[in-house]
Amino acid sequence: MSAQNSAGIQTLLDAEREASKIVQKAREFRTKRVREARDEAKKEIDAYRKSKEEDFKKFESEHTQGNKQAEDEANKEADAKIKEIQASGKKNQGQVVDDLLKAVFEVKPVAPSAA
Template sequence: MAGQSSQSIQTLLDAEKEAAKVVQQARQYRVQKLKDARTQATKEIEEYRKQKEQQFKSFEASHAGTTQSAQVAVDKETEVKRKEITAAYDKSKDKVVKKLLDRVVLVQPELHRNLKKLES
């Protein structure tokens, strides 16, 4: 009976060692799967980033012409307005200078309306 009990204990110890090996292998498998998943996720993220950058570049290229044409239109409008302002300035500058000179040169001295006359 002692031999059989010793053999049963040895069988249990062997089974326990085998179970520990299986658990260790499962842990290693899980760690490897996590590493593989991270690597795959990194690749997918990089591919997605490249795809979005490509979409953005194509969007930017397609709308760059719109921006340039808008800039040209604004430049033309600005030039037209500048010419209008210059024409108005050239037309009115002589009148304005004359009015300013008349105001400065032709002074008519008079007493202020709030000044009371002194009675003597």
């Protein structure tokens, strides 16, 4: 009877070892699958992000075109005004200097009024 008990115990121990191996393989498979799923999700997220960035750049380039034209027009107008002011300054430069010198050298004192 002890031989039979010993054989039964040995069979149970073998079955337990085999079950432990099966559980370990299942854990390894699950861990591997989780890593694969995470990597796959990262790839999908990167592809989605890249797609949305391209869409944004396309949208931005389409809508900044009008701003660029308006900016160019504003720059042209500003340049024209600057040239006009410079021409006016050169034209009246002599008169302005004469008026300033006249104001400095021809002093007309005025008495203060009583308040």
